[in-house]
Amino acid sequence: MFVIKVIFFDTETTGLNCFDCKIIELAMLTVENGEIIDEYDEFVDIGVKLNPKITDLTGITDDDLMDKGLYEDIIAEDLKERLTPGTLMIAHNCQFDLHFIYQLLKRHYPTEAYDIVSKVDWIDTLTILKDRKDYPHKLIDAVHYYELEEVKFHRAIDDTKALYKVTLAMKDKRNDILLYKNIFGYNPKWPIRRKEKFEFITYKQQPYHNLGEAVPEDKILPRL
Template identity: 65%
Template sequence: MESACIKVIFFDTETSGLDCRWDNIIELAMITVVDGEIIDSYDEFINIGKALPPNITDITGITNNMLKEQGIDEKRIACDLKKRLTPETIMVAHNCQFDLLFVYFLLKRHFPLEADEIVKNVGWLDTVSVLKDRKDFPHKLIDAVDYYGIEKVNFHRAIDDTKALYYVALAMKNERDDLKEYINVFGYNPKYGVDFRFPFIEYKPQPYHNRGKMLPKEKILPRI
């Protein structure tokens, strides 16, 4: 998945809610890999200037005081993302559509004339789509960690999820080296469809399977 000219960023967000248009990223974590080596680790809280719903604190462990005392301004996060999201970069997330939406709307707030071009020029890889072609339901990150025997982590904190994701992706690559084919190809549950479509992403219906084994390479999502 890596080469001398390609930068791979594994990333995860924690958010104040589920609506990317009205809610905010409250924690962003990124691990940057070049030539198979981790060259940068990034983890920041964001002071969004408003109180978190109690259920978000219950899920993530992130409190209002943490955001006030440790959080940085959202504009700085937008600048950090803009600096990192350069062409020849591959962004990897588990359920990437969700994280991409929040990243896009954050960039749109601070770089309204550039946001579309920034996200279009980057490759996006969704490890959920890969996992659905390889393992039976369920397909959360915690399930992938179990499937591949990754050491347990503190889920629902972005940096720990990102570290787990990195090791899951390595295990996937060793299992079958076809991750490049999934770049900018997202599977979705045909029961629910896709509410917001990016023009540079190819969306394909991907129902759940219970096969007990990986799909053969000729039948993986990018090839159907």
């Protein structure tokens, strides 16, 4: 499928605000020339107790983080080692995960973090899915749309494996994935605030579509 290094990734976090919340699980599948060469899945010991709602959602417990988790500086080092220039990073709702990764790196590599994330490329499968099917657009909706086997959602490694299969299905259905490189769509009803934008990402308005079928080739997001 790919002739470059691709990392499919997902995070589980303590909440939605990347400026106040932290990653508690990070998963990455590294693919080269269509083969998975590395599977990474680590809990992060953040040193504080989890909100019970997060445990209910993810199944991750305080004991998981204390007994199995790595300290955040080790996670930051692992990320820095893998996010080499030219790597293609793929996530579902990539803006969310990118922000959490950036904030984590920034805490440990304050002068290097922006360089690290700006020298790799990013693809958001949520943006692609919105050009492919009607609402809803969660990862589980993509799994159903492409008639794939379900996984245990809201665990980073399982979501990452589902993401990999969804991306393969997207490519098989319509080979335009790379046209979405470093392009994130957003609903114009909820504009992205200046402090949330990355200079290396192009943000495109992506209003709700009543598609029925995929958006025609000359109407896909990168050509708006």
